[in-house]
Amino acid sequence: MKSFSFSLFSITETLNPAVSSRATTITDHFYNFHKPGLADQVIRAFEISGIRGVFVRGIMDMGYEAIVESRDHAIKEIPKQIKMWNGAADGRIQVVIGPVSPFSCSKESYETARELADKHNVLVCTYISQTPGEVEEIRRKYDKTPIEFLHDMNFMGPDAILMHCVILTKDDFRILRETESNVVHCPSINMEMGCGLTPVPMLLDEGINVAIGAEGIRQDMMAELLTRAGIKGSLKGFVS
Template identity: 30%
Template sequence: HQYLHPGGAHDDAVLETADRLGVRLLLARGWADRNYEPRLTETVPEVLERTSAVARRWHGAGDGRIRVETAPLIPWGCSDEAVRAATAASRSWGAGMHVHCAETAVEVEMNLQERGMRHVHWLDSLGVLGPDTQLAHSVWLDSDEIDLVAARGATVVHCPVSNMYLASGVAPIPEMLRRGVSVALASDGPGSNNRQDLFEAMKVAVLLQKVHHLDPVILQPEHALHMATRGGARAAGLGDRIGAIEAGRLADLVVVDLNSVFVAPVHRVVSALVFNVTPREVRHVVVDGRLVMRDRDLLVADEQAELRAAVQCCRELFERAGLGQPLRLD
């Protein structure tokens, strides 16, 4: 969910980097057309023109690895007109829509007061809730909303670490799965998580439900792995092309070393992947059949040089903002 666009070139920079690295990226271009920071607010025509321009340049690039869709930021920051128009535009080039949904109880109450509807019913009333819709967070869905999400085939994007970090609440994931909702797993951004680690997200997703329900078997490692793989593939509109190792699917693979002091001895592979493995155990990565990491060596960029450049950029930003200097690690 890319919703900061300083200078208008940020989206292109992100997409160019993804293309250069050979990764798969669905960029959900975020926006708000009301009730938002004025310098970041876009009018409906601006939303349509800018998102469509990014899509014309990038949607389908990299042999289909790079895709672009619309992403109304938050219900209280987006008008009905803009949500309808932007979703229709995104669907016109074969993409979907990503939106923050019921992340906090306060936001749900705001929608009830203004529109007389909870988030999912509001989206459905606009005609935008469907199999190509990704509902980020969905912490405060009620029973009727869960059934409606299942009926429309939309995907919930579960961000357990972020929900804990911000004290948003605990999403009713076991109930969603029982009712047939497709759930994907995500880390959320660094502003509400600090790290983007899907292994951590898998473990936390299971443990959070256990302690919340005081039930040690309410969510299993298999559920977390499914959300992280097949669930994510479906959310990206590629449910029949990636997300599993099967004949005919694209080769997006992560090879993990289980012979580690943090993992071995292994009794159940799925439990080891969810509860033991961290990014340090990732040995090889393949995207669309191309090896991008081999024996823990990133083949598509100089990782140390990129880290040095990022730290230097951060120092310059802190200096311009008058915040002092970040911690030096060199």
């Protein structure tokens, strides 16, 4: 009951700025599967709130041990959750498969996510290329950029949603363009973290689809748009 109350509270807190800025959909990238039933409470909160909800079913098989989920468990549970929740609430709820990031998911989990998404005809989503530390770690482990890593996993494509993409090489731009992958720019959270800004003008010049997002409770989409307008002149120089 506590998890349901918190989920409903979070959605309610998000609804005020979302509605005022004409947003009609809230996305929850959920990866806390250490306790059975938590995800069901999020879905229930979506149903009761009346908002359209995108439930990004996270996979996290590395990192913080308290919430790590084995890949075998994810493989077992994801098809059930897609069957149960995708299209629920008269079609208001959509399920997306979302391995969290390359430093919290194994290569095998990314491959699994792509296989399951193709099999069940759902989208995929991940956080990628947000911080210098992440980029350095992926280069150290795989001798690739994060985008190259995803490409090698066959994760990229028109059905792939890539959050952030702050640090990109020229080859990364080419991969994004050729795979027709989608980028989501979240300026406020990136400025709060001090990790830089998504090179939106250059992405658009390459014909890459870019959306704007607001990450976190009570992030106002209109404020994000105003932030974006105020910083658009300072985005040059983010290509290495």
